[in-house]
Amino acid sequence: MAVxxxxxxxxxxxxxxxxxxxxVHSQQVxxxxxxxxxxxxxxxxxxxxxxxxxPIMKELEEEYAGIADIIFIDVWKNPAxxxxxxxxxxxTQIFFDRSGKEVFRHVGFMDxxxxxxxxxxxxxxxxxxxxxxGSPNKEG
Numbered sequence: 608m609a610v611x612x613x614x615x616x617x618x619x620x621x622x623x624x625x626x627x628x629x630x631v632h633s634q635q636v637x638x639x640x641x642x643x644x645x646x647x648x649x650x651x652x653x654x655x656x657x658x659x660x661x662p663i664m665k666e667l668e669e670e671y672a673g674i675a676d677i678i679f680i681d682v683w684k685n686p687a688x689x690x691x692x693x694x695x696x697x698x699t700q701i702f703f704d705r706s707g708k709e710v711f712r713h714v715g716f717m718d719x720x721x722x723x724x725x726x727x728x729x730x731x732x733x734x735x736x737x738x739x740x741g742s743p744n745k746e747g
Contacts, residue, residue, distance in 0.1 A: 638703035639704075643676050644675040644726055644730060644731040646667070646676070646677050646700060646702050647680060648664055649692055650681065656715065663718070663722070667719070667723075667726075670733060698717070699713070700713045702725050702726070704730075710729065
């Protein structure tokens with residue numbers, strides 16, 4: 608279930624250096640440059656729905672390592688990135704295909720299941736050993 612509530616993005620804080628890439632920890636990633644599907648979650652570490660998404664993003668980053676690029680951009684710390692992607696409300700999730708073309712955008716909190724479904728639809732398939740939330744356990 609996707610709940611659509613979020614906070615307005617106010618890009619009037621001190622401007623950050625303009626870049627062509629999104630920051631993932633200390634790495635720079637441009638959608639499509641790795642040849643992988645990319646999901647960018649544009650938010651802020653202090654916004655409530657963004658805080659709710661933080662553990663989901665951490666799980667996705669671990670589960671999709673080497674399969675898809677999972678990126679978080681804090682627009683309160685880097686407002687230029689929010690402007691670059693045309694984000695007006697946070698959180699906003701933006702999905703890119705392997706060539707870097709934006710194919711889907713969602714505004715507000717987004718639960719793990721629809722994120723996984725979108726990544727899968729775009730071709731980011733995890734190995735069979737990784738069960739998604741709500742998947743039946745096939746052991747036994």
